């Protein structure tokens with residue numbers, strides 16, 4: 001015992017001696033031997049309630065560039081855009097959403113550690129997000145970009161979203177109303193904004209009992225999470241996942257109102273569980289184990305056993321998806337005409353390259369990895385962003401009513417709440433788009449992005465070696481005075497310069513609309529919601545279309561306020577995302593009064 005204590009003592013002295021002599025010392029919290037700053041960063045905490053907040057506190061304490069340790073791995077944090085400009089190099093040269101044909105993936109090619117596990121999951125060579133094989137990554141990324149920008153695919157996903165939203169409304173209709181409604185800060189008002197003395201009036205005096213009876217309290221983050229899961233799984237697997245039905249049944253006290261068919265729910269529950277465990281596993285490999293000494297990966301039996309269940313679920317989930325792909329491929333081969341086929345994500349992936357010469361088709365396994373990328377990257381990002389949009393709309397009612405006005409102006413038809421629309425009209429929503437951007441500026445759902453230097457590089461006045469891990473703090477960049485005027489203010493107007501382009505875009509054809517107008521490329525401001533460089537999000541146009549559709553569906557039919565004025569979203573940073581786990585709001589239909 002004494003010997004162990006003695007050895008630990010000696011090691012600690014050695015550790016801090018080495019630490020004091022490190023190359024390029026930067027400010028940062030003092031690391032502990034063996035675990036570095038993991039404890040402070042919250043990565044090892046069981047309750048997982050960390051902490052984008054904590055990370056952002058580090059930024060306030062240590063400034064634009066600082067360092068932390070994950071086990072023994074040193075991580076350099078960049079919090080100001082000019083320090084990250086090397087990573088923007090490719091971004092400045094060409095649009096990141098165009099098809100990639102550039103062998104040079106400088107600064108953009110991040111390597112994950114824990115290679116054994118990654119190899120076991122095959123994600124190092126398949127799909128997109130984790131892929132480290134250049135040609136395979138490039139091929140899959142290009143396929144994804146082509147498939148998710150197909151006009152037929154976009155039309156269909158917007159129609160599906162509207163269908164699915166009707167289902168969501170059916171559940172909301174069956175939820176009990178709030179009997180009495182206390183109007184303590186903002187208010188729900190009839191129709192779109194009421195103007196008084198030329199300004200939007202937020203004070204709502206509601207003496208109408210019938211209206212009160214339609215007010216429902218919901219946890220919007222849970223509903224939207226289920227909604228997004230259902231829509232994505234349906235487009236990706238062509239199977240219904242019944243998450244909304246499941247959630248409804250969980251919260252419903254009145255047994256007569258329960259929905260769904262039990263056996264299907266059971267089946268989908270299993271599927272979803274396997275899917276969640278798969279995601280959880282990637283998350284472990286993605287962030288929590290960075291820098292874990294090799295010894296643990298190879299020999300730490302308990303660790304391996306602990307994760308075994310997740311590995312099993314990962315492959316069971318993979319097998320389920322593979323069966324779905326095989327069944328759909330055989331169905332497609334019997335279809336006489338391609339134009340009769342649905343344009344869901346699965347069909348588009350399977351069909352890719354089969355009908356033209358420019359690309360080869362994806363194998364069944366490759367389709368599965370693409371499906372997993374869509375599930376892994378699409379659901380959380382969209383649903384959490386939507387929850388934050390709702391939160392900020394509630395915090396700033398004038399902004400909410402202005403969005404309603406813009407949406408109402410799309411259609412003069414009195415019955416517009418029930419009309420279906422195509423994605424084409426979404427390009428006209430300048431103000432809504434500005435709000436979505438401002439929400440993603442002030443609170444980006446994906447607050448960090450990591451890279452490994454593959455060349456010696458000068459950052460912040462220091463030269464860093466190949467292999468150095470760098471975290472680019474998008475949240476900090478988005479809230480930095482260096483780039484933004486009054487960054488702490490929630491002000492969608494800062495993105496309204498796009499109005500200038502309105503006239504020009506009237507002339508654009510349908511293809512141009514997809515490429516130019518949903519997520520416009522000429523930023524005057526460094527908004528990196530969708531990441532930086534060549535490995536930034538390949539689906540940003542799709543994401544914007546989905547978010548706008550959801551905003552239109554919601555705001556043309558509902559008004560919303562926070563449950564009470566102190567309500568805040570409950571956020572858990574996990575799987576590289578700021579996950580909104582709870583956001584209680586009151587909603588009321590706008591058309592029924």
Ligand code: HEM
Nearest residue numbers: 128129377378381382385446449530531535536537539543
């Ligand atoms: C609001 C919605 C979204 C946001 C904010 C978002 C954000 C991001 C960010 C920041 C990255 C870069 C990650 C990094 O550098 O480490 C990324 C990558 C990626 N995203 Fe998205 N995303 C969104 C929606 C989607 C959707 C809907 C899909 C799929 C349909 C998707 C698929 C991907 C993929 C495959 C990558 C990896 C790209 C690569 O490594 O080459 N994302 N996303």
